[in-house]
Amino acid sequence: MNQAAVFRSTTVYEVAAAGRSGGLEWQRRRALLWLTGAFWGLHTLALWTADLLDRHPHLLRATAVRLLLMAIGLALCFGIHMILRKLGRRPWRQKAPIVFFASLVAAESFAWCTYFALVYAKGEPVHLAIDGSAVIRTLVPWTWFFLAWVGLYLAVQYGFEARAEERRSAQLRTMAQAAKLQALHYQINPHFLFNSFNSVSALILDGRADDANAMVERLAGFFRVNLATNPDVDISLAEEVALQATYLEIEQTRYPDLEIRIDLPAALGRAAVPAFLLQPLVENAVKHGAGTVGAGGAWIAITVRQEPGRLTIMVENSCSPSGPAGVCGTHTGLRNVRDRLSNRFGADAKLSIERLPASRFRATIELPLVYVA
Template sequence: MKSLAVDPAVHVADKFALDDSARGLRTRRTRALLWLTLIFWGSNLVLLTLGTALSRNPHLLELTGMRVVATVAGLGLCFLIHLLLRRPGLSTTRKRLIALVIVAPIAAETFAWTSFFAEASVEPALRSVQITGSAVIRTISFWTWFFLAWSGLYLAVTYSFDLREEQQRSADLREREHVAQLRALHSQINPHFLFNSLNSVSALILDRKVEQAEEMVGKLARFLRLGLAADPTEKIALAAEIGLQRAYLEIEQLRYSDLRIDISVPDALEGARVPALILQPIVENAVKYGVAGAPPPATIAIDASAEGSQLILKVRDSGKGGGKTGTGIGLANIRQRLQLIYGAENADLHAGPVADSGFEVALTLPLELA
């Protein structure tokens, strides 16, 4: 019974939910990249220190200190590469790879000279080393591959989280589309019901049945109050759904005094969860095509039963209204709602005449007990 007007508070809540989800993924991605970088550079520091220790170098502590300084410089270079790769202009993998091919040798040479001068400041043997072109090329080549290896792992982790973020965004969009479809289908029911109810009130007024008209307005207000509280995207207890339909049929009983109502729901199934107002268009059709214009008495029966893990809901009318079945729009809407909520393989709808000249609609859906 909700209008199509969108509550801004709902949109704000949805936005914060999506933002929180995206923020959580970004936080995990940042944490993963940080640990990757620390492990990468920490392993390099440990291996170099272990090699120096095994060589029994007397300047082990001093060299270790300078390598820590160099490692911090390397972490800074990685952070600069991180900032570069996050630029909007490098949104594709191809552009990122081209940027890495250009930047990695520069970062490698910068780190190589930083590391060399840091170690040479405490290792006298390094000060007398003759720097040749081949040695420079070998060193830069080694550190270039080092930075490329880190960048490759960085891109792999980033791509993994980007993919998960895209999947989550798609899932959020599908969920929002799903909710919008349910609300649209639900809104198609409401104008039809309101038109019928107000038309009934108008007919009573024209017949000068003022007291019955006032009683119908009161019952209509009660039904609207109950219906407005029912969210079409949520499930309610079967007892509440039956209460809504009983309130509706009480309205119609004021117009059709011969209408008899037979409702049978076992106590064990009253707490079963069903989509809100799922029976409403079926009961409306039963009144419109099974009761209106029919000779008395007219009967509408609603019953519920369980078969294994399935809940069976049936609405049957006496079928004395000329055998009309309507356009089928209402039943099509119900079938679509069931498919959206439960999936086509988990819920079904069957409708057709029965042996005693009546008409029956049966819903089969998963049994969900509260």
């Protein structure tokens, strides 16, 4: 267990970017196209059916005219769409008059196109005499027709904007959660460095320069793995225990009599845990527990057990009968573990500590049992 694997790293921003795609925008455009096509298609089909039932004398010409009018209607709707895009996110008190005026112009234009097209379809002469009441009766329904399309258009638009906003909020929540986990993970490094430099300093003061040099080399290898490990991705329990075994071998340079006991059932080796979750507990076990015991009596044990749907990891150590058991200091390590468990699993995981008879101390982590892919 001298070597710890270097695990694949994926940054927070890569995780968030994975959710950003043009899929939602393409769905929005497709929905608007379908809406407009169906709107005019059903309108044209209804009028063509009326021509068919009326036994129109020039049905083929009338059909071509209906299709031409549908194309004109689609073009006018596209024009209103471009106006709405140009207005962007302006307040509705500014947009409403412009949209109403655009619908009025579209209705007037379409009414004249309809008049000339139907006159052509029937083979009748064109009469340009303008009757005010007829203009109003013609303009009002077409204006409402285009306003109805605008209403449906905006409903679809706002529906997709709401979905996009929901997706952005979910991405931001994910990024915030991942950033918090990263901050908690990187909090381990100065805590670990402080303890490690104290150990190196103690070896130098004891005149054990070769041991100090060996410890520095092991620390360099350990930190290479630490920096390459992504705190956002769970690793297997076997890998996590291997990392802690490497750390304890480093500490054995300072405490040659330190006994390491690891009880990890093979079936639980693939259980998923946050990377370096056990690091603060093992550090405390060394510095404030086993490190205070005289020669020949220091030991640290990592024990893993399984309950239905649950994983229990115990870090136990010997301690001085009269001194601290492994919980003195600033409690930074314990807070870190509790915060990481809370942010990762919520109330579904917990850390408990207890002093046991026969000069023993135990820290117990309980969390849901899941396996790495």
